[in-house]
Amino acid sequence: MLYRKFGNTGEELSILGYGCMRLPVLEGDDAKINEEEAIRQIRYGIDKGINYIDTAYPYHGGNSEALVGKALADGYREKVKLATKLPSWSVRSREDMDKYLNRQLDRLNTDCIDFYLLHALNEQRWENYKKHGVFDFIKKAKEDGRIKYIGFSFHDELPLFKEIVDAYDWDCCLIQYNFMDENFQAGTEGLKYAAAKGMGVLIMEPLRGGYLAKDVPDEIMDIWNQADEKRSPAQWAMSFLWNRPEVGIVLSGMNDISQIDENVEAAGKVQPESLTEKDAGLIEQVKEIYKSRMAVNCTNCQYCMPCPVGVSIPGCFGFLNTGAMFEDMKYAKGQYKTFILKDNRASNCIECGVCEEKCPQNIEIRNMLKEVVKEFGD
Numbered sequence: 001m002l003y004r005k006f007g008n009t010g011e012e013l014s015i016l017g018y019g020c021m022r023l024p025v026l027e028g029d030d031a032k033i034n035e036e037e038a039i040r041q042i043r044y045g046i047d048k049g050i051n052y053i054d055t056a057y058p059y060h061g062g063n064s065e066a067l068v069g070k071a072l073a074d075g076y077r078e079k080v081k082l083a084t085k086l087p088s089w090s091v092r093s094r095e096d097m098d099k100y101l102n103r104q105l106d107r108l109n110t111d112c113i114d115f116y117l118l119h120a121l122n123e124q125r126w127e128n129y130k131k132h133g134v135f136d137f138i139k140k141a142k143e144d145g146r147i148k149y150i151g152f153s154f155h156d157e158l159p160l161f162k163e164i165v166d167a168y169d170w171d172c173c174l175i176q177y178n179f180m181d182e183n184f185q186a187g188t189e190g191l192k193y194a195a196a197k198g199m200g201v202l203i204m205e206p207l208r209g210g211y212l213a214k215d216v217p218d219e220i221m222d223i224w225n226q227a228d229e230k231r232s233p234a235q236w237a238m239s240f241l242w243n244r245p246e247v248g249i250v251l252s253g254m255n256d257i258s259q260i261d262e263n264v265e266a267a268g269k270v271q272p273e274s275l276t277e278k279d280a281g282l283i284e285q286v287k288e289i290y291k292s293r294m295a296v297n298c299t300n301c302q303y304c305m306p307c308p309v310g311v312s313i314p315g316c317f318g319f320l321n322t323g324a325m326f327e328d329m330k331y332a333k334g335q336y337k338t339f340i341l342k343d344n345r346a347s348n349c350i351e352c353g354v355c356e357e358k359c360p361q362n363i364e365i366r367n368m369l370k371e372v373v374k375e376f377g378d
C-alpha cells in the first residue's frame with residue numbers, strides 16, 4: 001500500500017480509502033447489512049494497509065455508521081482515520097449540527113471523528129449552512145475535540161466549488177472525478193484549485209458508478225490490452241487518478257474480498273506521474289470511444305450559463321450523456337433526480353434561446369433539453 005501526505009494536515013494516508021456505502025447486504029435489502037461479512041471485509045482491508053474509512057449518516061438506510069463502529073472495535077479504531085459526513089439536507093438550525101454530530105459520535109462509538117465533511121454541498125445547502133452559522137459550529141467542534149479536520153463533499157458546478165474553497169480554511173474536500181469526468185462538477189480545474197490551497201483531495205466515483213469496470217465493450221478491452229503493463233479496467237481507472245499528484249485518496253465502496261485485493265494491488269504500484277506516454281494515449285483512446293457514444297457534444301464549458309430561469313444546462317446534458325454512453329437511462333435518471341434540483345431541471349426551459357447564441361459547440365440546446373425531459377421527466 002502506498003501512502004501520501006494529505007494536504008496541509010501532515011497525515012500520511014493510504015491512497016485507497018474504504019467507502020462504506022456498498023457493504024454486503026442480506027436479502028438484497030440495502031438497509032440490512034450482512035454484519036459479520038462486512039466487518040470481516042473492512043478489517044481485511046485495514047490489515048492490507050488501508051487507513052482511511054469513510055461513511056456517512058444516510059448510508060445503508062442509516063445503518064452504516066453503527067456497523068463501522070463495530071468493525072473498528074478490537075483495536076481497529078487506532079489503526080485508521082475515520083470520516084463521516086453531516087447530513088446537510090436535514091440541517092434547519094445551528095443546534096441541528098450539534099445534534100447530528102453527537103448522534104454520529106454515539107453511532108460510531110468514538111470520541112472524535114478525524115475527518116468530518118459537510119455532505120453533498122450544492123448552492124442551496126451552502127446558503128443554508130451559512131445562514132445557520134456553520135463556521136461557529138466548526139470552530140467549537142474542533143476546539144472541544146469532537147472533530148479533528150473539516151471538509152465538504154461537493155455536487156454542483158465549478159464556480160460554486162471555487163467559492164466554497166475560498167470561503168474557509170478547509171482541511172479537505174471530496175469530489176466526483178474519473179477519466180470521463182475531467183470537466184464535470186469540480187473536475188480537473190477544481191482538483192488543482194483545491195490542492196493548490198493545501199487541501200487534501202478525496203475522490204469519489206472513481207469508476208463512474210461502476211461503469212468503467214463492468215460490461216466493458218470489446219473494442220475498449222482491445223485498447224487496454226495493448227498496454228505493456230496489464231491492468232484490469234478498474235485498475236486503469238484508479239491508476240489514472242493516482243497518477244495525478246493532486247489526488248490524495250481514492251474512495252472505493254468495496255463488498256468483495258477479490259475487489260479489495262484488486263484495488264490494494266493497484267494501490268501498491270501507482271506513484272504520482274508514473275503512467276507512461278503510451279498509457280496516457282490508451283486512456284485518451286478509451287475516452288474517445290465512450291465519448292463517441294454521447295448523446296450531446298457538451299464540454300461543460302459553462303459559456304451558456306447562467307440561464308435566466310435557472311436551468312442547469314451542462315448538468316442536464318451530463319446525465320443524458322451518462323445514460324447514452326453506458327446504455328443505462330434508468331441509472332442516469334436516478335442520478336438526475338438526485339443531483340439536479342427541481343428548479344434547475346430541463347423542464348423549466350422557456351425556450352428563449354439566449355443560451356444557444358453563446359454555445360461554442362453550436363448545440364441545439366432547446367431541442368436537446370426536450371430530449372432530457374423525454375428521458376427523465378419533470
Ligand code: SF4
Nearest residue numbers: 307349350352353355
Ligand atoms: S433556451 Fe431554455 S435553457 Fe436556454 S437560456 Fe432560455 S430558458 Fe435557459
Ligand code: SF4
Nearest residue numbers: 298299301302304359
Ligand atoms: S455552452 Fe454548449 S458546450 Fe458549453 S456547457 Fe453550455 S451547452 Fe455545453
